[in-house]
């Protein structure tokens with residue numbers, strides 16, 4: 565099908581994007597890579613009055629190491645992350661995950677911020693950023709705030725973000741050089757959305773061990789203290805049950821297997 | 834309708850476009866470049882894959898209006914490209930096409946694999962091709978064709 569009619573403005577700064585939003589109506593939407601919005605428009609599941617294109621905002625494409633961690637611009641593409649745009653061990657972990665998102669032609673345009681704002685519970689960044697304890701820097705018409713990645717998603721394609729709020733960057737805490745990460749995505753064909761996601765992030769130096777169970781019905785389930793889970797593979801089933809999956813169901817099984825495999829991968833590192 | 838200035842296959846194009854028009858429709862319907870095919874129009878099949886600013890993109894998920902100032906290259910724009918010439922030859926030799934519907938997108942993706950991943954083995958080629966569906970060939974010939982071009986380039990580079 566073809567997209568419905570809408571207006572279009574190109575913003576060159578965050579301020580300009582917010583100004584376009586403020587001067588339009590509430591059915592305006594931001595456009596980043598269009599790799600999730602495009603299908604929704606072509607299927608006429610989204611009918612925005614206007615698209616505010618944020619691809620030309622340089623600030624959204626910056627990626628910096630700070631004393632406290634990393635700040636990745638919301639407009640950084642999956643392909644840039646795959647190719648190593650994010651420095652350090654966390655960057656290497658993110659590169660592997662980026663490689664597993666969709667296909668190169670989609671990764672060349674799709675962005676980190678667009679993926680988080682779109683909030684498909686099966687999206688890779690939704691789970692990954694919750695696992696890594698990231699914060700979203702968000703700016704709206706009336707001010708700015710931070711939203712923890714862990715509590716961003718409220719349901720399928722629903723977030724805590726107000727319609728005017730633009731994700732500017734994603735802030736990651738400083739994981740030490742000793743930190744290890746693992747990720748397991750279960751899908752039937754490379755590049756498809758996940759049937760199940762699981763990951764571990766273990767930083768012995770900071771005493772942090774987190775795990776995530778993703779591709780749920782809504783927000784990813786974060787296990788903030790996952791040392792016990794790391795110690796005993798048998799704890800996986802109970803963790804998946806606690807994440808809301810019905811024991812005995814197919815979904816419970818694939819998520820438990822994903823969690824065990826993510827655990828194996830962390831131990832193998 | 835909004836003004837749009839961009840480059841298609843090296844030629845400057847100035848036109849007006851409705852924001853809802855995706856790049857493939859503009860190329861096919863207005864510029865009459867029908868080499869770009871449309872299958873699913875939601876990013877899955879890869880038939881519409883072309884190059885925007887040197888990188889493969891889905892033209893069904895790229896609004897034409899977002900291409901202001903961009904350099905677009907469609908399958909019609911690779912006549913003088915040596916890598917594409919080698920791929921065309923190899924596709925023909927290895928029976929990598931039948932009806933040809935997937936072929937323009939397949940070739941653009943193949944060229945990206947050859948240039949970006951000179952070490953790609955069969956498994957990697959197959960993984961990279963996951964976003965381009967072919968209903969005819971079963972992929973065996975396509976994978977062989979791409980592998981043969983990579984091998985020829987590597988031995989040419991090694992022999993220099």
Ligand SMILES: Cc1cc2nc3c(=O)[nH]c(=O)nc-3n(C[C@H](O)[C@H](O)[C@H](O)COP(=O)(O)OP(=O)(O)OC[C@H]3O[C@@H](n4cnc5c(N)ncnc54)[C@H](O)[C@@H]3O)c2cc1C
Pocket residue numbers: 593594595596597598599600601602603618638639664665666667670673674675676677678679680681682686687688689729730731732755756757758875876877
């Ligand atoms: C065939 C196919 C396969 C895919 N497979 C996967 C997969 O395996 N895993 C995966 O994780 N994803 C997958 N995706 C989705 C892909 O990752 C998208 O790129 C991503 O979800 C959206 O990013 P975008 O930049 O294209 O956002 P857009 O499509 O431009 O926007 C998506 C939504 O976010 C909003 N938005 C965009 N940027 C911002 C911002 N900075 N602040 C606030 N709101 C914003 C838009 O208004 C819109 O509602 C796939 C997509 C396709 C087409």
Ligand code: FES
Pocket residue numbers: 870871872873874875876877878879880881882891892893894
């Ligand atoms: S038509 Fe664009 S990917 Fe299928």
Ligand code: FES
Pocket residue numbers: 929930931932933934935936966967968969970
């Ligand atoms: S040759 Fe017919 S779809 Fe590929």
